[in-house]
Amino acid sequence: xxxxxxxxxxxxxxxxxxxxxxxxxxxxxxxxxxxxxxxxxxxxxxxxxxxxxxxxxxxxxxxxxxxxxxxxxxxxxxxxxxxxxxxxxxxxxxxxxxxxxxxxxxxx
Amino acid sequence: xxxxxxxxxxxxxxxxxxxxxxxxxxxxxxxxxxxxxxxxxxxxxxxxxxxxxxxxxxxxxxxxxxxxxxxxxxxxxxxxxxxxxxxxxxxxxxxxxxxxxxxxxxxxxxxxxxxxx
Numbered sequence: 001x002x003x004x005x006x007x008x009x010x011x012x013x014x015x016x017x018x019x020x021x022x023x024x025x026x027x028x029x030x031x032x033x034x035x036x037x038x039x040x041x042x043x044x045x046x047x048x049x050x051x052x053x054x055x056x057x058x059x060x061x062x063x064x065x066x067x068x069x070x071x072x073x074x075x076x077x078x079x080x081x082x083x084x085x086x087x088x089x090x091x092x093x094x095x096x097x098x099x100x101x102x103x104x105x106x107x108x
Numbered sequence: 109x110x111x112x113x114x115x116x117x118x119x120x121x122x123x124x125x126x127x128x129x130x131x132x133x134x135x136x137x138x139x140x141x142x143x144x145x146x147x148x149x150x151x152x153x154x155x156x157x158x159x160x161x162x163x164x165x166x167x168x169x170x171x172x173x174x175x176x177x178x179x180x181x182x183x184x185x186x187x188x189x190x191x192x193x194x195x196x197x198x199x200x201x202x203x204x205x206x207x208x209x210x211x212x213x214x215x216x217x218x219x220x221x222x223x224x225x
């Protein structure tokens with residue numbers, strides 16, 4: 001099983017600032033099948049990034065993903081008020097599919 | 109527009125059973141794999157089960173293997189999760205999700221399962 005570790009656990013930033021979230025895998029993620037999701041209270045999770053760096057339909061270009069192998073990054077270039085949420089990475093390259101523990105981005 | 113509507117959640121005693129359903133619309137259901145993913149109160153997301161578009165193969169997380177069974181009825185555009193031998197640690201919001209290959213692509217709003225005596 002691939003174990004995903006996310007850091008930091010919480011990121012306190014102000015609107016307009018840049019957010020950099022890390023996701024590290026215990027072993028290489030097959031075909032870089034790494035996705036990022038945003039989760040807000042009372043809402044369905046939303047797919048942001050798949051294949052490590054491809055933006056999902058309708059996702060603003062301030063969200064970008066990078067990385068390969070075992071180290072991946074989600075960057076939000078300029079935080080908007082609606083971006084304060086919890087972000088999860090997930091690998092779907094091998095079963096069992098696994099999620100990281102999440103990074104909470106909150107308002108400083 | 110993709111719509112996924114879960115139902116069947118509720119309160120059940122430890123050791124009991126529950127069957128979750130997910131009604132899908134807005135896409136050609138049997139073209140896509142489907143997932144169940146859950147989130148326990150105050151915890152993160154946990155993938156539970158995956159089924160292929162034709163229902164020919166399934167995968168389950170080790171935490172539910174032998175107790176939960178994912179299935180689908182493509183004639184009814186419906187996904188199911190039969191949950192037996194429920195434990196308190198199965199208490200969670202259960203999401204139905206449309207897959208793209210193994211990617212969890214689009215999510216429903218979830219249905220709450222509470223296992224408590």
